[in-house]
Amino acid sequence: MDAIALFFVLGFLARLARSDLKLPAQLYEALSIYLLLAIGLKGGMELARQDPLAVLPQASAVIVLGILIPLIAFPILYKLGRFDRFNAAAIAGHYGSVSVVTFAVAVDYLIARDIPYEAYLPLFLVLLEMPGIAVGVLLARLGGNMREVRWGSLLHEIFLGKSMVLLAGGLLIGWAAGPDGLKPLQPFFFDLFKGALCLFLLEMGLVAAGQAGALRSSGLFLAGFALGMPVVSALLGIVLGAAIGLSAGGTLLLATLAASASYIAAPAAMRIAVPEANPGLSITAALVITFPFNLLLGIPLYHRLVSLIHGG
Amino acid sequence: MDAIALFFVLGFLARLARSDLKLPAQLYEALSIYLLLAIGLKGGMELARQDPLAVLPQASAVIVLGILIPLIAFPILYKLGRFDRFNAAAIAGHYGSVSVVTFAVAVDYLIARDIPYEAYLPLFLVLLEMPGIAVGVLLARLGGNMREVRWGSLLHEIFLGKSMVLLAGGLLIGWAAGPDGLKPLQPFFFDLFKGALCLFLLEMGLVAAGQAGALRSSGLFLAGFALGMPVVSALLGIVLGAAIGLSAGGTLLLATLAASASYIAAPAAMRIAVPEANPGLSITAALVITFPFNLLLGIPLYHRLVSLIHGG
Amino acid sequence: MDAIALFFVLGFLARLARSDLKLPAQLYEALSIYLLLAIGLKGGMELARQDPLAVLPQASAVIVLGILIPLIAFPILYKLGRFDRFNAAAIAGHYGSVSVVTFAVAVDYLIARDIPYEAYLPLFLVLLEMPGIAVGVLLARLGGNMREVRWGSLLHEIFLGKSMVLLAGGLLIGWAAGPDGLKPLQPFFFDLFKGALCLFLLEMGLVAAGQAGALRSSGLFLAGFALGMPVVSALLGIVLGAAIGLSAGGTLLLATLAASASYIAAPAAMRIAVPEANPGLSITAALVITFPFNLLLGIPLYHRLVSLIHGG
Amino acid sequence: MPNTHPCKLVVLITERALEEKLSRDVMRLGAHGYTVADVRGRGSHGDRSGTWDADRSIRMEILCDVSTAVTITTHVEATYFRHYAMVAFVADVGVLRPEKFAG
Amino acid sequence: MPNTHPCKLVVLITERALEEKLSRDVMRLGAHGYTVADVRGRGSHGDRSGTWDADRSIRMEILCDVSTAVTITTHVEATYFRHYAMVAFVADVGVLRPEKFAG
Amino acid sequence: MPNTHPCKLVVLITERALEEKLSRDVMRLGAHGYTVADVRGRGSHGDRSGTWDADRSIRMEILCDVSTAVTITTHVEATYFRHYAMVAFVADVGVLRPEKFAG
Numbered sequence A, B, C: 001m002d003a004i005a006l007f008f009v010l011g012f013l014a015r016l017a018r019s020d021l022k023l024p025a026q027l028y029e030a031l032s033i034y035l036l037l038a039i040g041l042k043g044g045m046e047l048a049r050q051d052p053l054a055v056l057p058q059a060s061a062v063i064v065l066g067i068l069i070p071l072i073a074f075p076i077l078y079k080l081g082r083f084d085r086f087n088a089a090a091i092a093g094h095y096g097s098v099s100v101v102t103f104a105v106a107v108d109y110l111i112a113r114d115i116p117y118e119a120y121l122p123l124f125l126v127l128l129e130m131p132g133i134a135v136g137v138l139l140a141r142l143g144g145n146m147r148e149v150r151w152g153s154l155l156h157e158i159f160l161g162k163s164m165v166l167l168a169g170g171l172l173i174g175w176a177a178g179p180d181g182l183k184p185l186q187p188f189f190f191d192l193f194k195g196a197l198c199l200f201l202l203e204m205g206l207v208a209a210g211q212a213g214a215l216r217s218s219g220l221f222l223a224g225f226a227l228g229m230p231v232v233s234a235l236l237g238i239v240l241g242a243a244i245g246l247s248a249g250g251t252l253l254l255a256t257l258a259a260s261a262s263y264i265a266a267p268a269a270m271r272i273a274v275p276e277a278n279p280g281l282s283i284t285a286a287l288v289i290t291f292p293f294n295l296l297l298g299i300p301l302y303h304r305l306v307s308l309i310h311g312g
Numbered sequence D, E, F: 001m002p003n004t005h006p007c008k009l010v011v012l013i014t015e016r017a018l019e020e021k022l023s024r025d026v027m028r029l030g031a032h033g034y035t036v037a038d039v040r041g042r043g044s045h046g047d048r049s050g051t052w053d054a055d056r057s058i059r060m061e062i063l064c065d066v067s068t069a070v071t072i073t074t075h076v077e078a079t080y081f082r083h084y085a086m087v088a089f090v091a092d093v094g095v096l097r098p099e100k101f102a103g
């Protein structure tokens, strides 16, 4: 197993065994700020290397994907899973958005295997962060009084939430500074990236195991959803990746983005925009099941599926 | 624009747009400890490369500069600006002292342009930190009951304040350990420096924008002072740099030190020594106006001025 | 003096001079997590390079050493020092366990002098962390009602305490990932190690000076013990190192481990398992006296002693 | 005590996600200030151990006169109690400089 | 205040090493929740300035009915006061949603 | 409550820059201890959101007898209220081990 995933496992087991290991809260915050900025910078730097307009059609297609996924997830949860409208919509929103750390692990997976990918993929990460959340909120309010949606504060929450600001801000700085301007930042933002990711995954392991108790109360249907939905989304991502002409590596990353569920930006936005939803449900699904599933099984699986198309 | 300055802008805009982005308080503290130590170490290492006695005359001249600047600033604020004695003295003290981060940005400016400078300049940074603050306190107490000044605790605050201990301690360790002894510390203290500076500037942008509201209440005069005083001080620094035979790069750094205003050491010392002064005024001037002015316009301007003397 | 030790001295003097320098609490925690993980990873990586079974006999001998040291320390403290059973046992337990930072400084001492050592020595660090603490608790409860010892929670505290989880977890990950798997983690976990150690020692200097006041109340006998016991233990370590065929470098590390006293894992475990003991006594001895003694004088002294055997 | 004046202390313990909203609310409802601390804890919504974003709690305290205290507690009861982890209590204290908190 | 109900607030200030034990204790003794903050301080055990592990303190507060308050304070007095740095006090407060804290 | 004894709880919320001075003051004025927490907040001196040095606040609480409470509050009122962001209040609580806080 990859060293990165082992840190998640260490955290998970330590918490299950009731160790008192705990990362300081502000270290967790500092690491997440660092990871978001670093991913943004890297993507922006690569974007500076090419014509941004050329990416425009691809980018639009990717946004459509982000809208589609929650629209598929919602009826499954609402009709089949018999969740109420609020919970179904909130969970769907989490799966429409993306997990930054899952993306980073997939990038690492490609690098370790020397598989090339379109270096501007972090742009898609930025683009996919928001639409899913917005669709989730809309679904929660549909039928109810749509005027109750405070659009101003919702858009604010989504576009100016800290993960968006750091990702998009990093992207813009990286793009403006370009590869040469970022060179002196390389030791800090790029060389340390993987080590910082390990520490973060240690913490995510601790958190996931701490939430694992909620599994029992959340029911079997949700567990099934949290395992099945990523595969469905990954397939959509693969089809789209092929359609817009991404390389095998780029397609795997897009599939992973589609498959991943947000557990940083989405919970924060949903808590304010859809307070009626029980946050325990979304977090259990996204963090306790889908996240480790993608990390340990999903990415290799999607790789296989991509290979069916691209050969290799 | 330089990547470093862009991080300041990102923080500033994020806060203006009311984003919830916030750096953890202890990350801010950790970064400032790191930056102070790293600057001290670097300066000490360079000092070890040469005869410390040779720097003595220059060093004395620099201290005189630190005393002079608040003596110029005070009457401007007191007579022209009609601030009361306490506020005039406190603000003058901030401008007599220096901003470590502005210095670091100026060093980066030189490196990016391959302009050489006397590597022991951080020593001047250390020397300039204190005298301005002491003069500010004296000015506040003049005329009043001088016996009220608790000299013991003031000297303690100045010489044993944390920024002084870290800068001077780093300098001494760097000097004692020398270039060879510091080699294993290079990845941590030197290679990461610029990245850490970026994060710190992100935070300073957030803080500066948070304080920007105070601009309205602090009046136009103060804004003018915060723009004009740095230029005056920079000119003094340039004249002095030429007089003591510094290179063009060294002169620019000295000018930047003179132009910069303290917003870490001085506010802490003034709060205790001159409680009558409104800290909002000094901080607005030093952090919200002078700091970004130096960062974005001042340093290039001083560079031009230096070039007039040194050619180039 | 080595740069590393100078950071300890800086912290110590700053606190003695009543500077307000303080490292943020969560930075201290973050650094200790980092150091433990890094040491574990490094040891595990080296372990992966050789046959683990070959180390088994040596490992068993090392555990015996960890049991022996508190059994020697206890009667000295109880009979000669006239401490009560609880305090004698608790202090003995601290000296049976080890100091991770002292170990790191000794490794650095060897590297700076190009002295080779068995790279799997961190394994011994892991093995020595626990037995001394367990023996200390046993000694505290002997004669008393042994059934009062809550073995379950004691074993839990020892094996699942955070320093154990991080050290042993790092070791296992390093071993599983091997040198190739850890390569991308090198900049974070290995290159930064010494710098992070410097910051940690700065903090230990601050803490040690803060506790120094307790020296007066703890009495001369304890001070003598804290200076003499490390030398006795180091001699045991040297004899054992020679007996199990370690190189000169490896023997010095084993001697240093034996000589060092725990001030992270042991205080936490003792506080819960032997609440009757005054934690001030153990911490004064282990941190205020033994730790700097080993750092500044002990390691060079043990090096001399090792050279008597190994020549050099 | 001779130098203090009766005042209410309203304490709200709730999710950190509400901090900005609550701050605006209490100022709008007549408070002249508030103080916030980061806390962790446990209650009917389970363990909130504060190690990551969704898990963090705050403790906000507001010194104010009786009528503002009633307004604030009534408001949070109606607005947040149903869907958020929240506990509220009120204590009688004596403040210095009473003019800072009244009206 | 009309919308609050009398309740006890038990506050324990003690070593961080006790946090897990105390949390289990108070829940076992009938509390329905608790809130913990990191603090530093000074008392009869000297300076506990909170810069490193052994030095850290917590402040735990528990809202509960009188009988639980008596049980908890009696328990901590018997179990921890002798060997640990600890201070305990109780205040009378008024809570909203009293059913969360009683029984 | 049968096992507690009446005591005053003095709470000071103020700038972090004052922490060392206040600690010395309260001990000198007769307190036997104090507890400090980091907080953020808002008051008549505006927003103190605690993200950087000049902006940080602390909350200090002191358990003591009435006369010490009067001495402390009178002292801080005279010394700090004019020039520093500060709020002070006093509550009646019941302590265990009253001998720790009196005299």
Ligand SMILES: Nc1ncnc2c1ncn2[C@@H]1O[C@H](COP(=O)(O)O)[C@@H](O)[C@H]1O
Pocket: D013, D014, D039, D040, D041, D042, D043, D044, D045, D046, D047, D048, D057, D084, D085, D086, D087, E031, E032, E033, E034, E035, E036, E061, E062, E063, E064, E100, E101
């Ligand atoms: N009985 C209690 N005593 C003290 N704090 C409590 C109590 N119950 C709940 N809390 C705090 O209030 C938060 C929210 O409570 P709840 O809505 O019951 O989950 C918890 O996370 C605790 O921090």
Ligand SMILES: Nc1ncnc2c1ncn2[C@@H]1O[C@H](COP(=O)(O)O)[C@@H](O)[C@H]1O
Pocket: E013, E014, E040, E041, E042, E043, E044, E045, E046, E047, E048, E057, E084, E085, E086, E087, F031, F032, F033, F034, F035, F036, F061, F062, F063, F064, F100, F101
């Ligand atoms: N008089 C007091 N007022 C407020 N807090 C106190 C007081 N005495 C002790 N404490 C707190 O309780 C902790 C333990 O107290 P002690 O057992 O007296 O050392 C101290 O570290 C302080 O945080």
Ligand SMILES: Nc1ncnc2c1ncn2[C@@H]1O[C@H](COP(=O)(O)O)[C@@H](O)[C@H]1O
Pocket: D031, D032, D033, D034, D035, D036, D061, D062, D063, D064, D100, D101, F013, F014, F039, F040, F041, F042, F043, F044, F045, F046, F047, F048, F057, F084, F085, F086, F087
């Ligand atoms: N009404 C209030 N309720 C609670 N805390 C307050 C209140 N007013 C002020 N504070 C706190 O006391 C600090 C200083 O207050 P002030 O001197 O009014 O600026 C503020 O930053 C708040 O943390």
Ligand code: NA
Pocket: A069, A094, A095, A096, A097, A098, A099, A233, A257, A258, A259, A260, A261, A262
């Ligand atoms: Na997704």
Ligand code: NA
Pocket: B069, B094, B095, B096, B097, B098, B099, B233, B257, B258, B259, B260, B261, B262
């Ligand atoms: Na200046």
Ligand code: NA
Pocket: C069, C094, C095, C096, C097, C098, C099, C233, C257, C258, C259, C260, C261, C262
């Ligand atoms: Na030992």
